[in-house]
Amino acid sequence: MAHEIAQAAPHVVGGPVGITRRWFLRLAVLGSLGAIFSQSLGCFISFYYPLRVGTFGGKVLAGKPEDLKVGDAKYVREGKFYLTRTPDGFLALYQKCPHLGCVVPWKPDDPTEDSLAAKGRFNCPCHGSIYDRFGVIKAGPAPRPMDMMAISIENGNLLVDTGKITQRAAYDPSQAFKG
Ligand code: FES
Secondary structure, eight states, rough: OOHHHHGGGGGSSSGGGSSHHHHHHHHHHHHHHHHHHHHHHHHHHHHHOOOOOBBTTOOOOOOOOGGGTOOEEEEEETTEEEEEEEEEEEEEEESOOTTOOOOEEEEEEOOOSSSSSSSEEEETTTTTTEEOOTTEEEESSSOOOOEEEEEETTTEEEEEEEEEEOOSOOOOOGGGOOO
16 A cells, blocks of 8 residues: 555645646646747737738838928828928928827918928917927927827838837937938
8 A cells, every 4th residue: 555655646746636747747738839829820910910001000101202302391191290301301290289189280381480491380270389390399388399200211212100109309310311
C-alpha cells in the first residue's frame, strides 16, 4: 500500500484537489497552442483587413507638391484639413477649431495675417478666432494654433495621415513638410 502511494504521488500536482501531471501538461500544451493561434489570427487580420485609405481617419491624397505655390491654401474635404504651402514647407491644418470645435473656413478674400499673400486667412465663425496660413492664432479666444496632421510623399503625391493629429503650442518651422 505504502509502495502504491509512493508511486502515485509524483503524478499529482497540487495535492489531493490538484490535477494529474498528464492533465497539467495537456493544459499547458493547449494554452500554448491557443496563444500561438490568437497571435497568428491577429497578424492575419492586420494584414488582410483593408486600411482606411482616402477617408478621414486614414491617409488621404492631397495632390502634388507642384499644385500649390507659396501662399496657397487648399481644402481637402475628405480629409477635413487644409493644405497650405509656406516658405518652410507644407502644412496640413485640421479644420476643427481648437477653441470649441467649430469648422474653421478659409477666407481667401479676407485681409491676410501673414506676409505670404495680400489676402486670405482662416476665420472661425463661432467666436471669431483668426489664424494665418501657418495656422497660428492671431485673434480670438482659441488657446493654441490649429492642429496639424502628418504629411508624407508617395509616388510624387502628398499624403496626409488624418489619423495623426498633433496639437502644438506655437509655430515651429521644423514641423512643416519639406516635400
Ligand atoms: S469654436 Fe472657433 S472660436 Fe470658438
